[in-house]
Amino acid sequence: DHLQALRSSSMLNAVSTVCADQPPDFLSSADSAKIKTGAIRCVVCGNMQETDQHLIPGEVQGKVLYIEDQESSLVLVEAMLTSMPGVRLIKASTGAKGIDLARSGCPDLVLLDMYLPDVSGVDVVRNLSIEISRGLKIVILTGDTFSVDVVKAMSLGAKEYWVKPIEPQRFRLGVAKWLLRANANVQEPPHAS
Numbered sequence: 001d002h003l004q005a006l007r008s009s010s011m012l013n014a015v016s017t018v019c020a021d022q023p024p025d026f027l028s029s030a031d032s033a034k035i036k037t038g039a040i041r042c043v044v045c046g047n048m049q050e051t052d053q054h055l056i057p058g059e060v061q062g063k064v065l066y067i068e069d070q071e072s073s074l075v076l077v078e079a080m081l082t083s084m085p086g087v088r089l090i091k092a093s094t095g096a097k098g099i100d101l102a103r104s105g106c107p108d109l110v111l112l113d114m115y116l117p118d119v120s121g122v123d124v125v126r127n128l129s130i131e132i133s134r135g136l137k138i139v140i141l142t143g144d145t146f147s148v149d150v151v152k153a154m155s156l157g158a159k160e161y162w163v164k165p166i167e168p169q170r171f172r173l174g175v176a177k178w179l180l181r182a183n184a185n186v187q188e189p190p191h192a193s
Contacts (some may be wrong), residue, residue, distance in 0.1 A: 057172035061086030062108035062179035067098030067124060068141070069117050073164065077111065077141075080168045087175065095119035099127050102136065108182035109175065110138045112158070114149050122149050125156045132157035137178045141166070 064087055068074050074091055081087050090105055092098035095116040102110055110128070114121035125138060132138065140153055140161035150161050162174060 057084050057176040059086065060084060060176040060179045062183060063088045063090060063106065064109045064111060064175060064179070065090045065092065065098065065101055065105060065107035066111040066141075067092045067095060067116065067121075068111070068113040069093045069115075070113070073113065073141075076165075077171075080171050081175070084172060084175065087179065093117075095121070095124045095127075098124055102128055102131055108137065109178045110136065111141045111175075112138055112153075114140060114142045114144060114147070114153070120149065122152045122156065125153045125158050129157060135182065137182050139174065139178060 064081070066074060066077050066089060068077070068091070074093075078089055078091075081089055090101055090107060092101050095118050098110070098112070098116075101107070112121050112124055116124070119127075121140060121142070125132070128136060128138065138153075138158045140150060140158050141164060142150065142161060143164045144150060145163050146161075154161065159178065160174070162171070166174075
């Protein structure tokens with residue numbers, strides 16, 4: 001297990017945490033450069049910054065769309081959100097349905113699995129590029145500790161990736177953080193291309 005915290009000298013407070021089962025040369029030189037410069041910010045929820053600990057998940061409100069085809073993962077996320085009564089969960093079991101719901105249901109946050117039966121998570125992020133540019137927050141929730149697809153999704157606008165299984169309190173803190181940012185319409189620094 002390789003864990004590297006890479007700090008960017010060009011972007012204030014941009015910290016990239018990369019968890020990989022393979023050494024850093026697993027990434028292409030272009031993707032490595034994007035991570036090192038902070039253009040892609042990969043944050044594993046388990047390494048949440050201390051500044052996020054002030055969040056009170058039970059008081060947060062918003063609509064979360066979870067795009068996931070595995071029933072057990074859907075049930076687990078639904079159970080973890082029960083202590084957040086202000087959060088409404090919408091579920092989609094395919095990428096196509098998720099894209100439609102993201103466009104029509106106005107979610108504040110999208111939780112996205114990378115492996116769907118019809119399209120990849122990367123394709124979902126790519127298809128939601130207009131919505132992302134308008135402030136839609138997407139967090140990848142995947143069983144992969146790190147992959148090229150995660151890097152691609154991050155470069156297309158996904159904000160973070162969280163590795164399943166995820167500890168419930170860390171999950172709720174992460175959801176609270178992104179819902180608060182969505183509700184405050186906080187814009188993240190643009191990703192470099």
